[in-house]
Amino acid sequence: MLYLCLARPDIADIWEQSPVIRFRDANGQQKNHVPDFLLTFIDGRRLAVAIKAVARVENTGFRDTLRYIRAAMPPEYADDLTLVTERSYTQSAARNAQKLHEFRRTPDPEADAAVADAIGAAPVVTTIAQLVERTGLGGRAFRATFKSTFSGMLRVLDAGDILPSTRVQWEGAK
Incomplete structure (x- = not known):
């Protein structure tokens, strides 16, 4: 779940295991709950998140x-307070978010720039593999293209894991 939050551009801050919320249960007994996350969005909204298995x-x-x-x-x-379970997201979304986190750990401005140039020169709808091929940078370009799907530069058109065969659309071509 953390990777999914880190992948969202609208989340400005993530606080894990935020302060306790004291409440009374149905029997009137004093209880404590510690949300798993307290998310602050860029617009200032704050959302407490409880993560539980279905x-x-x-x-x-x-x-x-x-x-x-x-x-x-x-x-x-x-x-607000919301509940997140394993049914709240797809496994492919979780894998994509984790991969994004891994790719962000090693910045590559040269590959990012080459992919941005390739996107501008590509057809409106193309595949990640075609963009990678245009750059000649192989895996470096794949990582840069993958990241651009989360930055808003490209929109993913296919569901599931983001792969070389995934079709993407340049967002500037609406």
Whole structure:
């Protein structure tokens, strides 16, 4: 889930294991909940995130508990509290986000510039492999092209893992 958040350009800050929220459960007992993440968006909105396995949510009635937590959450803490399970995202989205994180760890301005030039000279719809071929930089260009799908320069047209065969569209050509 962290990689999915890191991949989003609209998230400005991620706080893992943010401060406790004290609430009373259905029996009136004092309880504590620590959201897994507190996300701050670039527009200033804040979202507390609880991450749970679907089986646990269904077996423990956590959705009901979440209502009590949300009701007790101070307005300055976050604008809302949401539940994320493994059904909230696809496995390919998680793999793509993790790969993006790995690719961002090694900046390559030369490959980024070559891909930007290739995008400008390519047909409106092309494949990642065709863009990579235009640059002559092989894997370096693949990583740069992959990153450009998250930066908003390219829009991915195919669902699933982002691969050399993935079709992309230059966003400036709308």
